[in-house]
Amino acid sequence: MRRTIFTEEHDLFRETARAYYLRECAPHTEEWEHDGQVSRAAWAAAGKAGLIGWEFPEGYGGQGIRDFRYNAIMAEEMAATSSVGIGLGLQNDVLPPYLGGLTTDEQKDRWLPGVISGETVCALALSEPGAGSDLGSIATTARRDGDDWVIDGSKTFITNGILADLVIVACKTDPRAGHKGISLIVVERGTPGFERGRKLDKVGMKAQDTAELFFHECRVPAGNLIGEENRGFYHMMRNLPTERLAIAVSSLAAAERAFELALDYAKTRTAFGRPIGSFQANRFALADIRAKLNAARVYVDGCIMALVDGHLTADDAAAAKYWTSETAWQAIDRCMQLFGGYGYVNEYEIARIWRDNRVQRVFGGTSEIMQEIVGRSLGF
Numbered sequence: 001m002r003r004t005i006f007t008e009e010h011d012l013f014r015e016t017a018r019a020y021y022l023r024e025c026a027p028h029t030e031e032w033e034h035d036g037q038v039s040r041a042a043w044a045a046a047g048k049a050g051l052i053g054w055e056f057p058e059g060y061g062g063q064g065i066r067d068f069r070y071n072a073i074m075a076e077e078m079a080a081t082s083s084v085g086i087g088l089g090l091q092n093d094v095l096p097p098y099l100g101g102l103t104t105d106e107q108k109d110r111w112l113p114g115v116i117s118g119e120t121v122c123a124l125a126l127s128e129p130g131a132g133s134d135l136g137s138i139a140t141t142a143r144r145d146g147d148d149w150v151i152d153g154s155k156t157f158i159t160n161g162i163l164a165d166l167v168i169v170a171c172k173t174d175p176r177a178g179h180k181g182i183s184l185i186v187v188e189r190g191t192p193g194f195e196r197g198r199k200l201d202k203v204g205m206k207a208q209d210t211a212e213l214f215f216h217e218c219r220v221p222a223g224n225l226i227g228e229e230n231r232g233f234y235h236m237m238r239n240l241p242t243e244r245l246a247i248a249v250s251s252l253a254a255a256e257r258a259f260e261l262a263l264d265y266a267k268t269r270t271a272f273g274r275p276i277g278s279f280q281a282n283r284f285a286l287a288d289i290r291a292k293l294n295a296a297r298v299y300v301d302g303c304i305m306a307l308v309d310g311h312l313t314a315d316d317a318a319a320a321k322y323w324t325s326e327t328a329w330q331a332i333d334r335c336m337q338l339f340g341g342y343g344y345v346n347e348y349e350i351a352r353i354w355r356d357n358r359v360q361r362v363f364g365g366t367s368e369i370m371q372e373i374v375g376r377s378l379g380f
């Protein structure tokens with residue numbers, strides 16, 4: 001279906017993104033999956049190509065463009081070029097409201113140039129061993145001591161955790177106040193008391209480092225607090241809709257890629273003397289997937305424009321993440337089935353897409369939490 005949400009500028013950006021993924025990422029898929037980590041050179045190349053932090057002000061190296069269509073293009077091209085994620089989604093989709101919206105001029109001067117050039121890799125550390133969905137119950141604390149914050153606690157599942165130079169850490173600064181006592185504090189690489197734990201051995205997204213972080217009497221300057229003290233929970237909640245729509249966008253892009261691969265395979269693989277796609281069961285399965293992906297495309301493009309126009313609500317974003325990630329997962333699983341045994345072999349791209357996309361229904365808030373958010377908005 002023809003899409004109507006992009007302009008010529010977006011098309012040019014898409015060409016740049018595609019060239020970047022084909023040149024800098026796709027050839028390294030196997031190596032990065034094996035290492036469990038991507039290269040810093042790929043980050044620097046993304047910065048050089050203008051593919052990081054376009055949302056930040058020009059004075060810091062950004063372009064001052066706040067338009068989620070560019071974010072969507074990045075996710076779509078990553079899937080279309082068969083590339084693995086290098087963690088740019090976090091830096092571009094999730095972090096700008098934190099690093100651009102909650103920071104002082106002095107903090108922007110310190111951090112933004114490196115973030116935009118790709119020299120500084122960032123992470124957002126909210127989840128803990130004992131608290132993921134229920135962020136109000138995190139146990140990491142930060143106590144004020146003179147001109148410093150002293151952080152104690154641990155985080156887990158942190159994307160870019162090993163590579164990160166700058167980590168935004170959610171801490172309880174008023175432990176008795178529940179979710180009303182959370183603040184966001186930036187911890188920089190090399191700060192005494194900040195240790196990396198294990199790089200987690202995940203089912204999928206093998207190239208993306210996802211790690212444990214530990215803070216023991218970790219002393220950071222008071223000037224590293226971002227946003228308002230004890231308002232961290234509200235800052236996080238305000239920023240979640242963009243992250244959730246980004247997950248919907250990348251889920252759909254992955255399902256579209258899986259469909260393309262499955263269609264091609266169904267035309268060339270033969271059984272009983274015929275292409276497997278010519279069996280009605282398989283043709284109907286592909287037709288079903290195509291119809292669902294068409295519907296999802298119209299829906300997700302509508303949500304993208306709602307975000308661009310400033311009226312995507314938190315429950316709209318939760319509904320989009322829920323429905324799209326669940327629909328995409330069913331489509332990807334059905335596409336994989338068409339590959340028979342080959343679909344289960346890691347060297348086939350469909351296997352990687354399947355492994356990588358299971359988590360879309362979990363991170364950024366699980367499907368059950370999305371249903372809870374949508375359900376609560378219904379006025380019960």
Ligand SMILES: Cc1cc2nc3c(=O)[nH]c(=O)nc-3n(C[C@H](O)[C@H](O)[C@H](O)COP(=O)(O)OP(=O)(O)OC[C@H]3O[C@@H](n4cnc5c(N)ncnc54)[C@H](O)[C@@H]3O)c2cc1C
Pocket residue numbers: 124125126127130131132133134156157158159160202205210359362363364365366367368369372
């Ligand atoms: C690859 C990966 C990358 C990640 N990256 C980051 C990151 O960069 N930063 C970060 O902070 N976190 C990150 N996460 C963590 C992720 O956001 C959490 O895993 C997710 O929010 C779920 O939390 P949990 O794992 O603690 O599950 P839990 O909250 O323990 O949930 C367990 C189960 O209980 C269900 N459940 C919980 N509450 C309810 C309820 N009220 N009603 C119904 N069911 C409920 C859940 O849906 C789930 O099925 C990442 C996770 C993964 C796997």
